Amino acid sequence: MVELVEQSAKLQSFIDKWLAVQPQQRVALAFVDGRQYPGHIALAALEQELLGAAYGIREPQVAVAKLNWWAEELSGAATSGGRHPLTQVIFDDERAHAIAGERWLAPVLAAMTQLEQGTAADFAAQLSAAEPLHGALAALETAWWFGRDASAERATRVAVLNHLLYALLRMEADAERDRLPLPMSRLARHGLSRAQLRAPSDARQQAVKAQLDDLLVGWRESARLPGPLSVFRALELRHGSRLTQNATRVPDSLAALQSGQPRSGLATTLQAWSAARAWRRYAG
Template sequence: MSDGATQSYVDKWLAVQPQQRIALGFVDVATRDEHVALAAFEQELIASAYGIREPQVAAAKLQWWAEELSGATASGGRHPLTKVLFASARARQVPSGIWLAPVLAAMAQLEQGTPSDFDAQVAAARHMHGALAALENAWWFGADAPAEAATRVATLSHLVFALSRLELDAERERLPLPMSRLARHGLSRAQLKDDSPARRDAVRAQLGDLAKGLRAALALGEPLSTFRGLEGRTALATAHGASRAAEPFAELHRRQSRTGPATAFRAWRAARRAARLG
């Protein structure tokens, strides 16, 4: 994208998902900018939902997005990303409720605490990330496209990323490890900041469950955007590899920033699948 204001948001998305730089080369140049704008928009909502520590500030920002999206069809939008998105005919083919759903879900979860167990954690994260997945599939494949696989991939990939922030988020209301996992391994909130055999075991178990879920999601055979497909395959490789490592938390960080031939192959596979099922 040549516009500097828009590119700054794209750069923030790529900072979180550096492997997507490889995926860009596999997306049709005719539609690349609008697909990238949607991915950057998704990252803005995720950053508003999780990256702002004061719930009132996050709520105000999300409320702004709700108002922006409500009027974007008529006005074309004010935000640089909204302007790119609603300049495309695709935007008007996506029902307004699908545009608003991720913002409303993000607002609803702002003050959620730590879930009781892994299933509850997935269910809680699914509301927002499932809404993002439904929007993305409607954008890429049409409003009637199935989105169960995309929902699972988006939710579980987020939980892999959230786990990598375990030490940073140890004092937040919503922890990256569910309460039952902490209890099973005898971990207190304070102990999440430091490496220990118990923390390694808890992280390893969490990664194993995430890898299992991602493998099942990718096997569903439903359409995934090129970016979502690569995200899911990267998250699966990261979770599986880190779960088998002697130091799973350190390996999680190493794998999240790694790119190379394996990333290119995953991006190629994701693009082929998106083209075949689209």
Template sequence: MSDAAFQSYVDQWLASDPQQRVALGFLDPASRNGHVALAAFEREIVGAAYGIREAQVAAVKLNWWAEELSGARASGGRHPLTRVLFNQPQADVLPMEFWIAPVLAAMGQLEEGTAADFPAQVAATTILHGALARLETGWWFGAGADPGRATAVATQAHLLGSLAMVDEQAEVERLALPMARMARFGLTRAGLRMDGPARRDAVKAQAGDIAAALRQAAAPGAPLSLFRAMTLRQARRRAEQAARAVEPLAVLKQPPAVGGPSTALFAWRAARNSRRATQSR
């Protein structure tokens, strides 16, 4: 990771998800740059999809990524992340569709509004995060690997992150709480900005549904990359804590933890599971 431009994207990813610093120590040095580049690339696509208020500006950025990825196999790429990614053996094996699908999914949801209910919200969110999970799972374990668990984790973790900003994004088109949840607790957009029993109960209910989905995803099954396993552990804990808390939003807004010995032990086990899944394909 000597290239300064590449490192700047890695640093941004690690700043947004500090626990992954622990995970880095358990990666094979030969594959570390590629895995890290993919994680930082995923952050770029998610940031364009959700972090840019003007849909036209987001579309321009995503169109650039579509062009960049379409030509990267031949050119080696122009972007620092693309250059690293397409210098890895996986770049010659994964279908180009795996690369383009997340960008197209991100474009398709730029104008989406608030979902009607939680299942509809999950379905809408899965379109983008499922495409990212398929790319990531294929990268780590081969194009034929099942991305089902990774999709569930990516989707629910995103919904949890959105829920943490429910009060800050009361004016956006796509709210963190689905319409049915808002109606059940008598919440308006204005009510999302103010603390009160209705908002607390709605956030707790949403966190409870997310926690239940993450508990299901935690059951053994399809492989998870080391980074996705770390996300599952932290997101599940935070969702469960928020679902029980008197002030659930305060729990969700706590800075992400880097972790201690238990996190390191979990990362070691998750890395071992990832290696075994790779070897058994």
């Protein structure tokens, strides 16, 4: 009994880390019952763990070690059942065994590759650079929720755009990193140096606004792409697009991104309900 309690506490700690980054997903949990669908929630928390290893560790050798551990864990989980609390929940579900082993490894391998990436040349290059990792995560999630034949094209675009938005939100904190959230062409056009990204200025506001405008176009275009969205990804889309829209309307867009979480009111609840309804209809 003590071991079961400890295991549950460890699992909850990873779910709490995911919800700390995406607090709007608490609304989704009303429609994705963790007692009935524990693997759905564990998979979302696993995605956050992999993203944390890919982007949240500043020492490359530490990040590589962490990702190597995940590669070993995911490559053997189908046979062993896994060692990590999240992996154990996921591979206790038959869905995990219906997904090819290479699809489980793809996000980890893509994360390793992108560790060496520098700042992209332009917005299109940013999209392309982010797609291998976030596309692999979206493909894994889509196969889990909807089956291996479902298109992950729309989910991939939403995941990539959300990543670029979150990177922009962290611009001041990550100004010393090799990979900056604004592409080189945008920095050059507005005459911004790395150091100038840390302090508010008209040039920085113009550059951030231009990045947000490109993101808004991306959010709109994503609606025309094929493929279903999980309940969590649908809320990520709503949250990201609303946060982008709100930030474009104020004099300091970056400050709005950092502090302006869209309210999780009735509209968010209705979006979660609609996404859950679409999921159950698609999954039969």
